[in-house]
């Protein structure tokens with residue numbers, strides 16, 4: 001058996017990570033390919049009231065349970081089945097249901113901080129940073145958060161100015177230096193998506209045996 005190929009896709013909120021991921025998955029649909037979002041690993045906040053959850057900084061690395069994320073990604077790398085948490089942005093905490101991730105040959109991991117934690121980076125075969133200008137990102141976020149995340153325009157702008165923007169500059173943008181490839185403009189960059197798909201395909205075809213020590217645990 002061979003190890004799963006892990007592709008990390010980072011970038012600011014609204015940069016187009018999800019769109020790039022979807023396009024790559026479409027191009028490689030003949031492979032056994034899956035997706036895991038870092039947002040699934042936002043810490044559970046069910047012990048807090050809704051008002052208390054509004055105070056959380058969701059753009060700081062501490063908002064994520066990366067210990068669990070790393071543990072799951074190691075299992076995914078070794079082609080194990082994992083049950084991952086899911087997240088509900090409307091209520092700012094984990095959902096009741098979990099998601100069953102069956103063994104995949106290629107797994108895309110996507111999220112604002114996937115390149116921030118060295119343990120995650122070390123598990124990746126290709127590291128991508130989607131780089132889109134801040135004005136485009138906020139406009140996309142407004143449209144998406146009003147439509148899909150139950151947010152008002154006032155709350156989106158307030159969150160952007162007080163948290164999203166400063167945290168992006170302090171923590172997310174600097175992770176660009178860890179990327180193997182920087183993709184400007186996200187999902188509309190067809191050339192970059194084609195190049196990435198070709199590279200992923202060629203890595204996935206190389207056979208890397210799973211570390212046998214995992215069977216001795």
Ligand SMILES: Nc1ncnc2c1ncn2[C@@H]1O[C@H](COP(=O)(O)OP(=O)(O)O)[C@@H](O)[C@H]1O
Nearest residue numbers: 012013014015016017018019140144186187188
């Ligand atoms: N090239 C694009 N043109 C127009 N809208 C886009 C484009 N890329 C993404 N969007 C929209 O912007 C929003 C955020 O994009 P998404 O891919 O979810 O970004 P991210 O995952 O980085 O937050 C989504 O509603 C998406 O449909």
Ligand SMILES: Nc1ccn([C@@H]2O[C@H](COP(=O)(O)O)[C@@H](O)[C@H]2O)c(=O)n1
Nearest residue numbers: 012013014039058059089092093112164
């Ligand atoms: N309860 C939450 C959790 C997260 N966010 C925001 O989501 C952004 C990350 O998701 P993207 O799909 O946009 O990459 C992040 O910037 C958080 O601000 C939120 O608003 N509420």
